Amino acid sequence: MTESRPPAVWFTEEQPRKPRLSRDRIARGAVALLDAEGVAGLSMRRLAARLNAGAMSLYEYVGGKEDVLDLALDAVMGEIELDGAGAGGAGDPDRPRHLPWRDALTRQLVLTRDAMKRHPWLPALMATRPLLGPNSLARSEYFYSVLDRAGLEGPRLTAAVGSLTYYVQGYAATENVWRGLRHDPAQEAELRERAQRFIDHRAADHPALARHAQLANSDFDGSFTLGLETILDGIEAQLSH
Known part of the structure; x- marks a missing residue:
């Protein structure tokens, strides 16, 4: 019986071949294609054409x-x-302890959101693909080590990592969709103001929304920071338990 192939590319080692193609070159070509066409536009045939290679050669x-x-x-x-590292590097494992844990995680999550804005397909893939590549593992190690040194452990540490990760994924995904639909700032401002007036006129039925909803607010950066601070406050509260 033929053995089924491993479920992730990381479970097999790349075999040395002539430098015409490599996993690194395939990855760079795929990123460019995904940025241009999205996941739906990625096919082995189209990727091979971008790399000036035969489609079957990719399967090597x-x-x-x-x-x-x-x-x-x-x-x-x-x-x-x-x-403490350049892009793609594993970094100095002792560096996280030199930064306040909140500052360290905030910086990483801001950079992660920036990457997700540059590559709008990234949030969905992070939620559906195994994060077992060297760069993904280095990032996960950083998060776990920072929170471990802060004083979390076990299920609370895992829950904290998940909460932070899912927050930035969900926020960036929503932001990307909105920005993909709204290209005119003036039209966006008008839509937001109309939505706010719609809620204000229904204050009797929705008093909490009328008092607190800020539908005219288009400050994605400020809202992201405030939401992140709220989650970090919750994590900090766990440190005294």
């Missing part, structure tokens, strides 16, 4: 489209600079 390096997605995802994760 990867098992299929899912492997390509994993390589592209990890290549972009390498753009998120870790403290």
